[in-house]
Amino acid sequence: MYARNVNTQDLNFAVSGKLWNRSLVMRDAETGSLWSHILGKAMAGPLEGAQLEILPATMTDWKTWKEQHPSTTVVKLSRTSKEYRLDFYEDPSLFVLGLSADLKTKAWPLDELMQKRVANDKIGNTSALIAFDPKSLTALAFNRHLTGRILTFQEKDGKMVDTDTGTTWNRLTGKAIRGDLSGQSLQPLPAIISAMKAWITFHPDTEGLSKASMEKARNTNFLRRRGRNRKNN
Amino acid sequence: MIKRILIIPVLVFSCSLLLMAQNSDMEFNPKTVINRVFDPITDFPVISIAETELENNELVLGTVINDEARAYPINMLTGPRREILNDRLGNQAIAATW
Numbered sequence: 527m528y529a530r531n532v533n534t535q536d537l538n539f540a541v542s543g544k545l546w547n548r549s550l551v552m553r554d555a556e557t558g559s560l561w562s563h564i565l566g567k568a569m570a571g572p573l574e575g576a577q578l579e580i581l582p583a584t585m586t587d588w589k590t591w592k593e594q595h596p597s598t599t600v601v602k603l604s605r606t607s608k609e610y611r612l613d614f615y616e617d618p619s620l621f622v623l624g625l626s627a628d629l630k631t632k633a634w635p636l637d638e639l640m641q642k643r644v645a646n647d648k649i650g651n652t653s654a655l656i657a658f659d660p661k662s663l664t665a666l667a668f669n670r671h672l673t674g675r676i677l678t679f680q681e682k683d684g685k686m687v688d689t690d691t692g693t694t695w696n697r698l699t700g701k702a703i704r705g706d707l708s709g710q711s712l713q714p715l716p717a718i719i720s721a722m723k724a725w726i727t728f729h730p731d732t733e734g735l736s737k738a739s740m741e742k743a744r745n746t747n748f749l750r751r752r753g754r755n756r757k758n759n
Numbered sequence: 760m761i762k763r764i765l766i767i768p769v770l771v772f773s774c775s776l777l778l779m780a781q782n783s784d785m786e787f788n789p790k791t792v793i794n795r796v797f798d799p800i801t802d803f804p805v806i807s808i809a810e811t812e813l814e815n816n817e818l819v820l821g822t823v824i825n826d827e828a829r830a831y832p833i834n835m836l837t838g839p840r841r842e843i844l845n846d847r848l849g850n851q852a853i854a855a856t857w
Contacts, residue, residue, distance in 0.1 A: 527822050530845060530854040538801055539843045539854050543793035550842055551789045552856075555799050560789065563842075563856065569787040581853060583822040589815035591830050592808050598821065598828035600811045601846075601855075602804040606838030610818040719857075730785075 527583035527716075528566050532576045547727050564720065564728045580626075582667075582714035586698070587612050590662040594698050615663055620743055623665040624725045624732070625717040627652040631729040635722065635739055639665050644681045644697075646670065649733070654715055655679050657686060657697035667717035668700045672710060793839065801845045805829065820857050825849030833857060 559571030628650020693705030
């Protein structure tokens with residue numbers, strides 16, 4: 527999810543008909559610049575070098591999204607696919623939650639998050655909370671910095687609790703639901719769900735991934751195997 | 760003496776080869792798959808929870824901007840001619856894409 531403005535100009539994006547490293551290249555109608563879809567960066571044309579702001583977005587199932595956001599609206603278009611359902615993550619070790627902050631990039635493999643569920647981490651100067659909901663296989667990132675302090679979180683009896691105040695938090699929205707910090711919200715960070723193979727292609731300096739897991743991702747062409755060779759993330 | 764004179768250019772040459780190899784990984788060299796200009800998608804229906812026929816286990820990309828929430832079903836977002844929806848949510852121009 528991108529903010530589609532560069533400075534004050536709103537841009538309208540379409541597919542370009544081109545692929546780069548097997549990943550989508552976007553084209554803006556206003557200037558004809560070509561943009562990497564996964565980086566959100568103009569790679570050629572008048573806007574070359576410009577970077578779109580990534581906005582926080584959640585990849586989850588419809589049931590979970592509408593429960594957490596009862597006033598949500600939803601786009602209606604003809605279906606172009608039927609395969610993006612919960613069982614899409616056939617092998618969670620091939621997917622990551624990836625985050626760029628303070629010129630660093632870091633990724634968390636979904637299979638590790640399934641075990642850990644809550645991770646207190648740091649990327650550059652940003653203290654990040656990585657939260658995973660096992661039921662909906664949803665991974666999100668939040669800023670642990672809240673009004674002058676840095677909170678630390680843990681998994682406790684199936685709930686996400688901060689160790690500083692004992693407050694219970696909703697891991698799908700970042701809202702405090704019970705305890706001293708009730709009513710407060712963590713700021714979401716713009717992490718994205720990506721195929722690990724695409725993530726390491728476009729972020730070769732990424733932190734957080736073992737050599738073995740990257741090697742496995744490089745050698746697994748799961749998209750082709752499932753007849754999905756059009757794009758990589 | 761000859762050795763010493765040779766070492767520096769050899770070092771410089773191998774270093775530049777290494778740098779070139781690193782840069783070539785991310786050189787922008789897109790391949791044209793479909794040779795035509797596509798129009799941006801800017802106009803599409805947005806409906807309520809009650810109106811949608813989306814199934815519970817379908818994946819969506821959801822976002823909240825200035826207290827407005829919207830879900831973009833991945834099964835309606837993919838496809839070589841679609842991929843990006845130009846939208847406006849919470850008074851922010853956004854490109855919904857995954």
